[in-house]
Amino acid sequence: MARIVALCVALLLVLPACAANEVAPLLTTKQRFSMPAYTTVGGRTIESLQVGWESYGKLNQARDNVILITHYFSANSHAAGKYHPDDATSGYWDAIIGPGKAIDTNQYFVISVDSLANLNANDPSVITTGPSSINPDTGKPYGLDFPVVTIKDFVNVQKAVLESLGISKLHAVIGPSMGSMQALEWAASYPDWVPRMISVIGSGDSDAWTTAALEQWAIPIRLDKHWQDGDYYNSQPPVDGLAASLMLITQQALHPLYFNQQGETLNYHPLETGPLSSIRESHSIVNWLTQRARTRAQKMDANHLLYLVRACQLFLAGHGDSLQQSMRSVKAKTLFLPAENDLLLMPYMAQKAHDALLKQGKNSRYEELEGNLGHFDGVVNMQQKAELIRSFLQH
Amino acid sequence: MARIVALCVALLLVLPACAANEVAPLLTTKQRFSMPAYTTVGGRTIESLQVGWESYGKLNQARDNVILITHYFSANSHAAGKYHPDDATSGYWDAIIGPGKAIDTNQYFVISVDSLANLNANDPSVITTGPSSINPDTGKPYGLDFPVVTIKDFVNVQKAVLESLGISKLHAVIGPSMGSMQALEWAASYPDWVPRMISVIGSGDSDAWTTAALEQWAIPIRLDKHWQDGDYYNSQPPVDGLAASLMLITQQALHPLYFNQQGETLNYHPLETGPLSSIRESHSIVNWLTQRARTRAQKMDANHLLYLVRACQLFLAGHGDSLQQSMRSVKAKTLFLPAENDLLLMPYMAQKAHDALLKQGKNSRYEELEGNLGHFDGVVNMQQKAELIRSFLQH
Structure with missing residues (x-):
């Protein structure tokens, strides 16, 4: 601890901010929520539903200081803080959630919930119900x-x-991202609950382009011979298909500007000796992407990915006939923050939802995130909009 | 014929041009070229190499009126015209190649050659040598x-x-596209042959982003259980993997603007009943994309796709240490025509090659194609640059 304080003091000499909370990290724990039965929008019942959740800050007596954070496709409710002070990393939006930060946990009770069919089903810190869960009717995974x-x-x-x-x-x-879908779904389906909504790298619906692009993520899993129509829980899981899906997701969530920087660190060259001499060898950048995907796949479940893809494909906030019609019910003031270089949910997606709200006479604002990361700028490069978010939440 | 002429005369009243060549289509035939042996850049020898080629217009006595057209990834040397007057379609660049057109076959001898490992290996009008060809050493496919x-x-x-x-x-x-790679390779490797080069939807090298994106096309094929490490010529070919690859290629070669138009014609809606009720059903736009890919796959060979991917990944025009260094040898005046909405080879790729040439003091020009199709605008939407191309070729 003394060394960390000393380091902080030293950094203060060269950096504008070395927040006190770096010394005492925000801590959280995963909690479990259970429901005996839940009936889906499609009319099916899930028995013994369980999901994890975590929170940061304190719920006030009036219970009116609640900010819900809805997570992205490959994330879970670990939005900020650490489980243990010595964790290597913090939750994904730790830059903007915490004491004194844009989403100030001194003021707000910030809560997040693990999604159904959460991708990281095999991560011990995730609690979810999905196709890998035991079906109470059969005693076997769904x-x-x-x-x-x-x-x-x-x-x-x-x-x-x-x-x-x-x-x-x-x-x-x-x-x-997928969290923005949930945020706008909240505002459209439960308008009396939601006075403020922020959609980051988001959309109001999945258009034909997005639904087809999402399908590309599902296809490699179904091609894997170990997938076996989703019935692989007593045998070898479809790791190759899952890793292939993750390679595609990773690339689509990034941008050439970042990818080519990564290429430089690998000394990437088009005419590398291995791939020139053998069709079975790969370029350095391909090996990097493959390795990264295989590592991430270890905590993930392939069927869960298929169900998340489907959830996103079926997205139209408010479940109306059209986005325009769906936006009528919204009462929240809204803020859209797409990333300028996003190739996955391009800024036109957020613009379309924002425009639909304006057309309905709603209070909506639109600003683009800058950065070289593409879609992923909405996860790791949020500090740039900290003051805007802080101000939006205060009014 | 009389009816066609009458129709043409009628159309002349409302359209600015109804060229006489619509009445008498440009005809061509596929020809065969054979080489006893060819040694690859990688130092391997291919015996009994055969490729197809076709031409439009006449070679003059001086043999100096030759324009070579280099084809894209999923195409072959059928760049223009028809094999028979009653063919349903013409070659892919028929809008700009023909008598009186931008690449005027009254003036030039236009020729194109089927690539090695051509994707449409099972199309009877394609002649190629690749992994599906018989290896003379073994009597079996390579x-x-x-x-x-x-x-x-x-x-x-x-x-x-x-x-x-x-x-x-x-x-x-x-x-x-892949043809632009060949065009710039020509200009860099055989500068004395090439006084003029036009790169359409092209690049000067495959950067880390592009090489990784190309790999995504190969992965579904290798996942297909029927692929069997490429040894499927006596069994069921990997049709599912090949179709999955084509779905990805098709989407990447297009743009949301076009895709969403297609969605409208299908009455696409995010909450379609089928995919909402069953994980095994798909959205209309996915079914459209799948069907299109399966149809195209029938004439294609999966291993050939892997080899074309690799050829594109290994691309650096002139095979120098860097693009900058490679461009030194170019003697051609060059014209780059990327498509403004291209998501596959984004305009920055062509810009980089163009800039490298300018930096070496070369004569280069850069203009963007407009359109809603993305990459594919460089195939089907070329008429907009007809006068620029005509003028470029005359000087």
């Missing part, structure tokens, strides 16, 4: 018998978690 | 024993075809 779930189902489960804590209204809901 | 080939190998084979016709210099070389 596999593809698990019902299709939608973004609205994620929202409904979050609502049940909040209600179990005596909460009946949010101060705000904020999320990136 | 499979993965076929040597890795590069864009420069494609160029070297084209050079052999031209030399067999007594040609020793080009008037110009022009190609889209």
Whole structure:
């Protein structure tokens, strides 16, 4: 600890900010929420539903200082802080959630919930219900018998978690990417709960382009001979297919500007000796991407990825006939923060939802995130909008 | 015929141009070129190499009116015209190649050559040598024993075809996408042959981003259980993997603007009943993309796709240490025509090659194609640059 303080003091001489909370990290624990039964939007019942959740800051007596963070595709409810002071990393939005930060945990009770069919089903810090869960009717994992779930189902489960804590209204809901879908779903489906909504690298619906792009993520899993129509829980899981899916997701969530920087660190050259001499060898950048995907795949479940893809494909906030019609019910003031270089959910997606809200006479604002990372700028490069978010939450 | 003429006369009243060549289509035939042996850039020998080629217009006595068209990834040497007057479609660049067109076959002898490892190996109008060809040493298809080939190998084979016709210099070389790679390879590797080069939707090298993106096309094939390490010629071919690869290629070669138009014609809606009720069903836009890919896959060979991917990954025009260094040898005046909405080879790729040439004091020009199709605008939307191309070729 003394060394950390000394380092902080030293850094203060050269850096503008070395926040006190770096010394005493925000700590959190994963909690478990259970429901005896939940009926999906599609009309199927999931028995013994369980999801994890975590929170930062304190719920006030009026229970009206709640900010819900909805997580992205490959994340879970670990949005900020650490489980243990010696954890190597913090939650993904730690830059903007914490004491004195943009989403100030001295002021707000910040809460996040693990999604249904969470991708990291095999991560011990994730609690989820999905195709890898035991089907109480059979005593075996659901596999593809698990019902299709939608973004609205994620929202409904979050609502049940909040209600179990005596909460009946949010101060705000904020999320990136798949989390932005949940945030806008909240604002459209439960307008009396949501006075403020921030959509980061988001969209209001999945258009034909997005639904097809999402399908590309599912295809490699179904091609893997170990997938076996989703029934692989007593045999070898489809690791190659899952890793292939993650390679595609990773590349689409980034941008050439970042990828080519990575290429430089690998001394990438088009005419590398290995791939020139053998069709079975790969370029350095391919090996880097493959290795990264295989490492990440270890905690993930392939069927869960298929169900998350489907949830995102089925996304139209508010489940109306059209985005325009769906936006009528929104009461929240809204803020859209797409990333200028996003190739996955391009800024036109957020612009379309923002425009639909304006057309309905709603209070909406649109600003683009800068950065070289593409979609991923909405996860790791949020500090640039800290003051905007802080101000948006205060009014 | 009389009805066609009458229709043409009628159309002349409302359209600015109804060219006489619509009445008498440009006709061509596929020809065969054979080489007893060819040694690849990687140092391997291919015996009994055969490729197809076709031409439009007449070679003049001086043999100095030759324009070489280098084709894109999923195409072949059928760049223009028809094989029979009643063919349903013409070659892919028929809008700009023909009598009186931008690449005027009344003036130029236009020629194109099927690539090595051509993707449409099972199309009877394609002649190629690749992994599906019989290895003379074994009497069986090469499979993965076929040597890795590069864009420069494609160029070297084209050079052999031209030399067999007594040609020793080009008037110009022009190609889209993978064809642009060959065009710039020509200009960098054989500068005395090439006074003019046009790169359409092109690049000067494959950067880390592009090499990784190309790898994503290969992965589904290798995942297909029928692929069997490339040894499938006596069994069921990896159709599912090949179709998955084509789905990805198709989407990347297009743009949301076009895709969402397609979605409208299908009455696409995110909350379609089928995919909401069953994880095994798909959205209309996915079914459209799948069907299109399966149809195209019928004439294609999966291993050939892997070899074309590798050829593109290994691309650095001129095979120098860097693009900058490679561009020194170029003597051609060059024209780059990337597509403004290209998401596959984004305009920065062409810009980089153009800038490298300018930096070396070369004569280079850069203009962007407009359109909603993305990469594919460089194939089907070329008419907009017809006058620029005509003028570029005349000077």
